[in-house]
Amino acid sequence: MNQHLFMSRRDALKTALGAAWLGPAEGQSRVIIARDPSLRAAGRTPDSHRVLNLLDRAVQAFFASSSPQEAWKQIVRPGEVVGLKVNCLAGRGTASTSVALVDAICERLQQAGVSRKQILIWDRLASDLESGGFRGEHIRSIGNDEAGYEETLSTSGSVASLLSRTLTQTCDAVISLPVLKDHGIAGVTMALKNFFGAIHNPNKYHGSVGDPYVADVCMLPPIRQKLRLTVCDAMTAQYDGGPSYMPQWSWPFNGLLVARDPVALDYTGWQIIESKRAEKGLPSLRAQKREPTYIATAADARHRLGTNDPKRIDRVEV
Numbered sequence: 001m002n003q004h005l006f007m008s009r010r011d012a013l014k015t016a017l018g019a020a021w022l023g024p025a026e027g028q029s030r031v032i033i034a035r036d037p038s039l040r041a042a043g044r045t046p047d048s049h050r051v052l053n054l055l056d057r058a059v060q061a062f063f064a065s066s067s068p069q070e071a072w073k074q075i076v077r078p079g080e081v082v083g084l085k086v087n088c089l090a091g092r093g094t095a096s097t098s099v100a101l102v103d104a105i106c107e108r109l110q111q112a113g114v115s116r117k118q119i120l121i122w123d124r125l126a127s128d129l130e131s132g133g134f135r136g137e138h139i140r141s142i143g144n145d146e147a148g149y150e151e152t153l154s155t156s157g158s159v160a161s162l163l164s165r166t167l168t169q170t171c172d173a174v175i176s177l178p179v180l181k182d183h184g185i186a187g188v189t190m191a192l193k194n195f196f197g198a199i200h201n202p203n204k205y206h207g208s209v210g211d212p213y214v215a216d217v218c219m220l221p222p223i224r225q226k227l228r229l230t231v232c233d234a235m236t237a238q239y240d241g242g243p244s245y246m247p248q249w250s251w252p253f254n255g256l257l258v259a260r261d262p263v264a265l266d267y268t269g270w271q272i273i274e275s276k277r278a279e280k281g282l283p284s285l286r287a288q289k290r291e292p293t294y295i296a297t298a299a300d301a302r303h304r305l306g307t308n309d310p311k312r313i314d315r316v317e318v
Contacts, residue, residue: 028314029261029307031268034058035317039235039254045100046235046254052104055231058258059108061318069111075228076173078113083171083226084121087178087194088132094245095238097177099133101256105175105231106139122147122166124197142166149200157216157302161199167222174226176262180234180253180269182242186210187285187292189243190269191230191262192218192305209290215298218262218305230265232257239276251276263298263306264313270295 034057039046056068065071076082084105086097106119121134126143134141147170149162167174178194185206186193192214196202205213218224234257240249253272259265270292274284285291298305307313 028312029264030062030259030314030316031261031264032058032062032258033234033255033268033315033317034061034258035253035255037254040252046098048100048103051098051100051235052107054256055101055104055108057318058231058256061316062258062260068108072108072112075175076109076112076114078115079118080114080172081118081120081170082109082114083166083174084119085174085176085194085197086121086123086129086132086134087189087197088123088128088134089243090179090245094247095179095181095236095242095250096132096245097179097233098235101177101231101233101235102134102139105177120166120170122164122171124164124202144197144200154220154222156219158212159199159205159216159220161201161217161220163220163222164198164200167198167226171226173228174223175228176230178230178232179237180232180257180272181238182240182249182273183290183292184242185290186214186294187290188266188270188273190232190257191259191265192294192298194230195223198223209293211292211294212297214294215300215303215305218298219303224305227262228260230257230259230262232259232265232269234269234272237272237276239273239280240282261306263295263308266292266295266298267308267310268313268315 034054036054039050041047059071063071063074088096090096119139121141123129124144126146129141129143144164147166153160154163176194178190183189195217234253234255237253238250295308299308
């Protein structure tokens with residue numbers, strides 16, 4: 001039997017555990033915004049202890065849990081291989097996923113029963129992982145250029161791509177760790193667009209401000225079925241000039257955004273960026289003809305990946 005069509009009882013349980021993000025027909029999608037103005041203390045680098053406390057506050061608030069361990073047990077199960085999809089394009093200490101955040105998540109995953117050898121940090125290129133600070137760490141990491149891609153194209157709407165074997169064959173669950181930042185072509189790059197790092201040909205799908213390509217990529221079954229949580233690194237955020245790091249357009253937001261609904265998270269993060277642009281006297285993304293319309297597409301009746309309706313987004317600041 002074709003392994004891509006077969007689903008065991010264990011696979012079905014994994015899918016059910018991750019199903020909450022797929023886009024509710026009714027009700028609210030919660031987005032937690034946790035901030036710590038003293039995150040960096042006296043230095044430029046976020047304090048690792050404060051990062052762990054910030055993560056705990058955000059995840060516990062999302063799950064209304066009395067302890068971090070109980071919260072993480074609602075995300076993953078012992079025995080699963082958990083892939084942390086980072087975004088390392090900009091290099092360590094800039095507009096990339098923070099090493100301190102990944103370390104904090106790895107600590108909590110192990111306390112929730114996931115062994116160290118079952119945690120995998122991954123991104124598109126090994127060189128990006130190295131520049132992001134994820135080589136030589138105690139948690140293994142792998143680039144798609146090392147693991148390879150599937151030999152058969154996966155298709156969804158406008159998209160035909162080879163998917164990362166790390167995603168399809170290794171990971172049982174994925175925690176997405178994008179960065180809160182501007183994107184010079186697609187408007188913003190956060191939860192949804194982070195999965196351009198799971199396909200072999202993202203260069204083909206940046207036209208028309210990434211619409212509908214970003215939404216179509218996230219419709220691919222291994223992404224929909226395996227994504228359990230998004231923790232958006234908003235410790236250093238960027239409101240213009242992305243996705244490369246531009247210090248003149250970055251600011252210390254000192255926070256994290258946590259959600260299971262990637263559309264609701266992207267809508268919320270987009271509004272944060274727009275507010276900062278307005279504060280700095282910059283035109284809106286719509287005025288610059290790069291409004292991230294793919295967020296609305298991801299919420300439409302065909303995709304149903306989540307909600308972009310602010311009335312249905314339970315935005316909680318903690």
